[in-house]
Amino acid sequence: MNEQNCFHCGNDVVMADEIVFDEKSFCCTGCKTVYEIFSLNDLTCYYDFENAPGATPQDIKGKYDFLDNESIVSKLLEFQEDKTYIVSLYIPHVHCSSCIWILENLHKLQKGITTSQVNFHEKKVRVTYSPNDTNLKEIVLLLSSIGYEPYISLENYDAKKEAVDRSLHYKIGVAFFCFGNIMLLSFPEYFEVGEFWIEQYKGFFRWLIFGLSLPAFFYSAWGYYVSAWKSIKSKMLNIDIPIALGIVVMFIRSTVDIAFNYGQGFFDSMCGLIFFMLLGKLFQQKTYNFLSFERDYKSYFPIAVTKILANGTEEAIQVYDVDKGDRLLIRNQELIPVDGILMSESTLIDYSFVTGEAEPIEKKSGDKLFAGGKQLGKVIEMEVLHSVSQSYLTQLWSNDVFQKRVDQKYKTITDTLSRYFTPALLILAFVSFGYWIFIDTATAFNVFTAILIVACPCALALTAPFTLGNVLRIIGYKKLYLKNATVIEQLAKVDTVVFDKTGTITTNKKTSITYEGAALTDAELLLLKNTLRGSNHPLSRRLYDYIPNQKKVNTTCFEEIIGKGIFAQIDGYAVKIGSSQFLQHMSENTHKKTKVHIEINSVYKGSYVFNNQYREGLEQLFENLSKNYNLVVLSGDNDGEQKILEKMLPKNTTLVFNQKPEQKLAFIENLQKQGKNVLMIGDGLNDAGALAQSNVGISISENVNVFSPACDGILDASQFSKIGFFLKYSKNAMRTIMMSFGLSLLYNVVGLSFAVTGNLSPIVAAIIMPLSTVTIISFVTVMSNLFAKKKV
Amino acid sequence: MSVIYLLISISIVVAAVFLYIFIRAVRSGQFDDDYTPSVRMLFDDELKKNPNKSEKLN
Numbered sequence: 001m002n003e004q005n006c007f008h009c010g011n012d013v014v015m016a017d018e019i020v021f022d023e024k025s026f027c028c029t030g031c032k033t034v035y036e037i038f039s040l041n042d043l044t045c046y047y048d049f050e051n052a053p054g055a056t057p058q059d060i061k062g063k064y065d066f067l068d069n070e071s072i073v074s075k076l077l078e079f080q081e082d083k084t085y086i087v088s089l090y091i092p093h094v095h096c097s098s099c100i101w102i103l104e105n106l107h108k109l110q111k112g113i114t115t116s117q118v119n120f121h122e123k124k125v126r127v128t129y130s131p132n133d134t135n136l137k138e139i140v141l142l143l144s145s146i147g148y149e150p151y152i153s154l155e156n157y158d159a160k161k162e163a164v165d166r167s168l169h170y171k172i173g174v175a176f177f178c179f180g181n182i183m184l185l186s187f188p189e190y191f192e193v194g195e196f197w198i199e200q201y202k203g204f205f206r207w208l209i210f211g212l213s214l215p216a217f218f219y220s221a222w223g224y225y226v227s228a229w230k231s232i233k234s235k236m237l238n239i240d241i242p243i244a245l246g247i248v249v250m251f252i253r254s255t256v257d258i259a260f261n262y263g264q265g266f267f268d269s270m271c272g273l274i275f276f277m278l279l280g281k282l283f284q285q286k287t288y289n290f291l292s293f294e295r296d297y298k299s300y301f302p303i304a305v306t307k308i309l310a311n312g313t314e315e316a317i318q319v320y321d322v323d324k325g326d327r328l329l330i331r332n333q334e335l336i337p338v339d340g341i342l343m344s345e346s347t348l349i350d351y352s353f354v355t356g357e358a359e360p361i362e363k364k365s366g367d368k369l370f371a372g373g374k375q376l377g378k379v380i381e382m383e384v385l386h387s388v389s390q391s392y393l394t395q396l397w398s399n400d401v402f403q404k405r406v407d408q409k410y411k412t413i414t415d416t417l418s419r420y421f422t423p424a425l426l427i428l429a430f431v432s433f434g435y436w437i438f439i440d441t442a443t444a445f446n447v448f449t450a451i452l453i454v455a456c457p458c459a460l461a462l463t464a465p466f467t468l469g470n471v472l473r474i475i476g477y478k479k480l481y482l483k484n485a486t487v488i489e490q491l492a493k494v495d496t497v498v499f500d501k502t503g504t505i506t507t508n509k510k511t512s513i514t515y516e517g518a519a520l521t522d523a524e525l526l527l528l529k530n531t532l533r534g535s536n537h538p539l540s541r542r543l544y545d546y547i548p549n550q551k552k553v554n555t556t557c558f559e560e561i562i563g564k565g566i567f568a569q570i571d572g573y574a575v576k577i578g579s580s581q582f583l584q585h586m587s588e589n590t591h592k593k594t595k596v597h598i599e600i601n602s603v604y605k606g607s608y609v610f611n612n613q614y615r616e617g618l619e620q621l622f623e624n625l626s627k628n629y630n631l632v633v634l635s636g637d638n639d640g641e642q643k644i645l646e647k648m649l650p651k652n653t654t655l656v657f658n659q660k661p662e663q664k665l666a667f668i669e670n671l672q673k674q675g676k677n678v679l680m681i682g683d684g685l686n687d688a689g690a691l692a693q694s695n696v697g698i699s700i701s702e703n704v705n706v707f708s709p710a711c712d713g714i715l716d717a718s719q720f721s722k723i724g725f726f727l728k729y730s731k732n733a734m735r736t737i738m739m740s741f742g743l744s745l746l747y748n749v750v751g752l753s754f755a756v757t758g759n760l761s762p763i764v765a766a767i768i769m770p771l772s773t774v775t776i777i778s779f780v781t782v783m784s785n786l787f788a789k790k791k792v
Numbered sequence: 793m794s795v796i797y798l799l800i801s802i803s804i805v806v807a808a809v810f811l812y813i814f815i816r817a818v819r820s821g822q823f824d825d826d827y828t829p830s831v832r833m834l835f836d837d838e839l840k841k842n843p844n845k846s847e848k849l850n
Contacts, residue, residue: 097831104832120828169818177811181804201796208800 006031009147010052030056034146038102041109046102053098055147062331064144066304066316067137075318076136076152076303078126084114086128087136089150091143094123103148110134110142125150154301154319168285171220172278178216179271182209186268190763206258206265213267217251221274239418239461242425246456247274253449266453269765273458276773284465284472284485300372300685301337301388305330308381319388326384330375339391340382342367347377372685413489413737414464418457425455432756443758450760454751459744459772463737467780471733474788479716480698480726487712490696491730493677497625497723498668498690500682501635504700507613507717513546517598517606524600526550531568531575534558539596540566540577543608565597574601617721619648624724626650630676634664636686665689681723685709732787740780747772 006013007024008031019026022039026032034054038044046053066072079086093099099118103125106116112133117126125148127139143150185205188198221244228244231237247270254265304316306329314329319337322328327343330336336349348360351373360376363369369382371391388394429451436444468485475482482488499505520528530553532544557569565578576583576599583597583604595607625631631653633645639657646655659667668690671678680687680694683701688709691697699711700720715723751768754760817823 097834100828100831101835104835118828118832119825120831121825164821164824166818166823169823170815173811173814173818177807181807184803185800204797208804212804 005052007047007052008032008035008054009056010054011056028056030058030147033057037109037146043102043105043108046098049098049101050096053096055093057145057147058149062306063334064137064140065306065314067135067140069304069316069318072304072316072318073136083130083132084128085131085136086126087139088124088126089140089143089152090122090124091148091150092123093148094118094120094125099148102146106139106142109146110139113139152303154303168278168282171223172275172282175216175220175271175275175278178212178220179268179275181212182268182271185209185212186264186762186766189264190766209265209267210255210258213251213254213271216271216274217247220278221247224277236415237419237422238415239421239457242418242422242452242455242457243277243461246452246458249449249452250456253453264762266762266765269453269762269769272766272769273456276770277458277461280462280465280469283469285469300335302335305337322384322387324384324387328382328384330380330382332375332378334375336369336371336373336375336382337391338371338384338388339386340369340384342369342380342382344378344380344382347375347380349373350376412464412486413734414461417460417741421457421460425451428455428752428756436758447755447758450755450758451752454755454760454765454768455748457744457748458769459747459776460741462773462776463740463744463780466777467733467737467740467784470781470784471729471788474784475726475729478722478726479719480713480722481715482713483711487696488730488733490677490712491679491727492734494629494679494696494727496630496632496671496676496678497727498632498634498671498678498680498694500664500680500684500687500690501633501641502637503683504681504687505614505618505633505720507615507702513543514609515606516609517604520598520605524605526553527570527573527575527600528577528598530555530570531558531566531577534568535560535566539610542610543596546608575599580607614648615717615720621721621724622649622653625727626652629727630654632656632667632671634659634667634690636660636664661686661689665693668693679727681715682709729787732790733784736780736783736787739783740776743779744772744776747775 005011006027008026011027013025013027019029019032021032021035024035026035031054034057035044038046074080077085077087091099091103094103100120103118104116106125106127107113110129112130114128114130116128118124119126125143129139140150140152185208188205189202224240224244224247227238227240231241250266250270250273254267254270257263257265301319304318305322306314307317307322308314308327308329322338328338328340342363342365344365346362346364349363349369350360351370361373368385371388371394386392429448432451433444433448436447465485468488471488472482472485525547529544529547529550532540532547533552534555535541535544553570555568555570557567559567561567561578561582565576565582567577568575577596580595580597583599595609597607598605622631631650633649633653633655635655635657636659637657639655642655642657645653649655656667664687668678668680672693672695678694679696679698680690681698681700682691683699687697687699691699691709691711696713697711698713698715699709700715700717702717747768751760751765754764754768
């Protein structure tokens with residue numbers, strides 16, 4: 001074990017703050033407390049499964065008081081009866097086997113919990129408890145205290161348990177049952193062992209096979225008939241038409257064959273075909289249960305807020321119950337759920353998620369607060385102007401342009417191909433029929449049906465699902481989670497990449513600070529650090545952390561002028577820190593950058609500049625992408641960083657600033673009108689419209705579990721520099737599909753040559769069909785894995 | 793030789809039973825989460841180790 005890392009959470013231990021307990025080092029008291037809880041309850045096994053699996057518990061004082069409210073709790077519960085309550089909680093931190101273990105042993109930590117069960121993929125824990133011994137609030141507080149804070153948002157309110165669609169599994173089961181039995185029953189006739197017995201029992205075997213094929217034909221394959229019928233009606237000619245045609249013709253011909261004793265029919269091939277194609281569907285149906293691509297403001301909003309009653313008492317109420325004129329209490333780090341007016345003296349609101357502005361905005365008493373901002377100051381009070389449904393953010397979201405358009409249906413590559421394939425197939429079938437009808441009517445019908453059977457594009461239809469399904473999985477491991485397989489096809493067609501600035505090419509986590517002006521001596525740094533100690537302004541806090549440790553000296557006079565700066569006196573020195581207005585020092589366009597100016601004893605020293613920090617590998621990524629793509633940076637922020645960006649990014653990058661959400665959307669729309677295929681990469685609510693409008697919208701997220709606007713894919717922020725790889729890989733995936741199409745057409749040609757000459761026997765069909773399927777599946781799997789290993 | 797009718801009916805019935813079991817398993821949600829149970833089954837043994845371990849610590 002590395003001594004430098006916290007035993008509980010694995011973070012680096014800062015020597016000064018190190019806490020040694022039980023011969024183990026911890027980074028903070030929070031982590032130590034969790035360890036203590038576990039060791040007291042004999043649960044230290046937690047640390048055996050995984051190295052440092054924990055998370056530091058956050059301060060949640062008062063955050064879950066709303067769980068005292070019975071009516072809110074009952075909305076969250078999944079099941080409620082006298083002595084048993086069941087609740088499902090979403091816990092973003094669930095990530096390893098230790099997590100599963102500790103969460104399933106909750107009953108040892110809290111009396112009243114009967115069982116708890118984890119669903120790892122959904123990152124949910126389902127707790128059954130008895131309301132007499134404990135309550136939901138206690139459980140949530142317990143989870144938070146051991147570092148597994150659940151995420152409860154407005155989305156959970158009235159969440160109905162969605163019915164799981166398992167019909168595909170049933171269909172596959174039935175198809176496999178039919179396929180397997182029919183295959184076994186068909187063997188005797190293939191090999192024609194002992195003519196006598198075959199002759200005697202032929203009828204029995206054949207009608208049994210017929211009976212067994214019925215469930216597969218009517219139940220398992222039903223989806224294909226429906227889809228084929230729909231596509232004929234909409235004149236789209238998708239791949240399901242030849243598939244459905246093949247299946248139906250196979251069934252009718254085989255029935256006729258056995259009814260008139262012509263032969264044994266193709267029932268085995270038919271069921272095999274249905275089974276393999278359903279399997280392809282299942283493979284493509286990879287979903288990321290723990291992610292949601294259709295999120296709206298609800299998952300971002302809290303479920304309850306604290307209302308201050310007329311008599312001064314506080315009460316937690318549901319967000320939907322907030323009315324105009326109510327007084328609300330908003331704590332630090334809480335979200336403002338409705339528009340309102342600030343009643344407290346002042347505060348700072350972080351609107352970066354809504355508008356893209358990097359710096360928090362200062363609000364004073366009487367200022368209007370918009371929903372969606374995060375409160376960064378001390379506890380504030382506000383008066384409500386609009387209820388939730390009428391607030392700016394909610395209105396913005398319900399705006400039609402912000403909804404992902406459903407009518408934007410893309411034609412998949414398979415469907416494009418089948419536009420040519422289907423007519424060609426029908427023409428071939430009729431031409432051969434026309435040719436044979438003059439020679440022999442019976443053979444003509446034989447050939448006609450044989451062509452439709454053998455050309456049934458099983459391998460063709462399987463190519464795309466298996467390739468894309470596999471690619472989806474591989475890039476999922478690399479932490480780009482796509483909504484579905486069609487996104488990969490879209491990604492391959494992209495020629496323009498649009499980036500948002502704040503939160504996308506910059507990180508929200510750290511800003512680098514640089515100093516401009518006359519160099520400061522150590523003594524002056526000491527003065528600065530001690531002056532900053534008293535201030536709670538976010539910029540002061542950051543600057544305080546930035547300046548190296550100094551001796552502690554008491555200030556003789558300290559004054560903070562809100563929105564301007566601080567003034568302090570130490571040892572006879574007068575220190576002024578703040579905005580240029582405050583110091584009455586007007587340098588060049590000061591408001592463009594975030595600067596903190598310094599003045600000591602009325603002498604202007606210089607300023608600290610807060611730069612947005614760009615993500616690692618940004619320059620390299622743009623450099624690589626600029627060769628093949630048009631690049632755009634579309635920012636909602638001011639153009640303060642234009643110069644830096646121009647220097648950093650390739651010359652042909654377009655930089656656009658001061659874009660409102662609607663303007664971003666219009667910008668993308670305009671690009672599309674010029675015939676561009678646009679990939680939008682953004683992060684916040686301000687990008688939601690643009691993400692929906694673009695051909696592919698990928699949202700980038702520091703924590704993929706918590707929140708991202710509706711999009712086609714979610715990219716883990718740590719993988720930002722790999723965007724180039726993903727784009728290239730999607731292109732290679734499409735190339736794999738094309739190669740595989742060639743291969744499967746080759747099989748079709750071989751099969752057709754049997755069919756056209758009238759030589760297609762059931763056994764040939766029974767060999768060609770699975771053989772082609774297996775080759776195609778192994779080919780695309782090997783190819784897509786090979787391409788994944790290739791470096792960009 | 794009519795025994796073949798009997799044998800084949802038995803084989804079909806056996807297969808049908810398996811199909812029924814499969815459908816029941818799907819319906820009960822066994823295929824919804826294919827990861828957690830595989831981890832969970834490894835835990836029971838670890839729990840027994842626990843008492844000895846805490847003794848050592850103290």
